[in-house]
Amino acid sequence: MKRLTREEKFMREALKSAKKGLSEGEVPIGAVIVYENKVVARGYNRRAKLQLASAHAEMMAIDRACKKFRSWRLPEGCELYVTLEPCPMCMGACLNARVDRIFFGAYEQKGRSLTSALAEANLLNHKTEVVGGVSEHECSAVLTAFFSSMRQRQKEEKERKKLAEKSEEENFTQKEI
Numbered sequence: 001m002k003r004l005t006r007e008e009k010f011m012r013e014a015l016k017s018a019k020k021g022l023s024e025g026e027v028p029i030g031a032v033i034v035y036e037n038k039v040v041a042r043g044y045n046r047r048a049k050l051q052l053a054s055a056h057a058e059m060m061a062i063d064r065a066c067k068k069f070r071s072w073r074l075p076e077g078c079e080l081y082v083t084l085e086p087c088p089m090c091m092g093a094c095l096n097a098r099v100d101r102i103f104f105g106a107y108e109q110k111g112r113s114l115t116s117a118l119a120e121a122n123l124l125n126h127k128t129e130v131v132g133g134v135s136e137h138e139c140s141a142v143l144t145a146f147f148s149s150m151r152q153r154q155k156e157e158k159e160r161k162k163l164a165e166k167s168e169e170e171n172f173t174q175k176e177i
């Protein structure tokens with residue numbers, strides 16, 4: 001078996017968190033914060049459960065890390081690993097918390113991320129290094145599987161409804177006769 005790189009090892013931890021979300025019916029995205037080669041905080045997308053627009057994996061992990069260090073400014077050398085390219089809100093949170101390096105797995109397909117632009121904008125006088133495509137295949141496979149099973153469920157639901165409507169219609173016609 002291929003030996004995992006340091007980055008792949010931590011991405012695997014983020015994937016574990018993503019799968020926890022999956023088991024709760026969430027879009028499976030996971031994140032971990034690493035400090036001095038240890039995972040110090042975890043998070044996974046909980047948007048559906050909490051009905052909060054901000055309940056992204058990265059936000060959860062950053063909040064937990066801040067609580068742990070009792071500081072909004074994370075200690076120097078903190079890294080964030082996330083299975084999907086961060087959205088602008090999460091990039092903003094990383095900059096605000098002074099995360100030094102961000103590693104993400106799958107690339108956001110629809111160009112809705114401003115990852116590099118925000119990393120380079122130096123908005124808060126803080127430079128964050130961003131590395132994309134870590135364990136990309138594994139990270140996108142988890143998302144692809146989720147979305148295709150969701151589409152399948154929606155299709156089945158639609159067919160069930162159609163059948164139910166049809167039998168109602170038949171009942172109705174029979175009554176008419």
Ligand SMILES: [Zn+2]
Nearest residue numbers: 056087089090
């Ligand atoms: Zn986000």
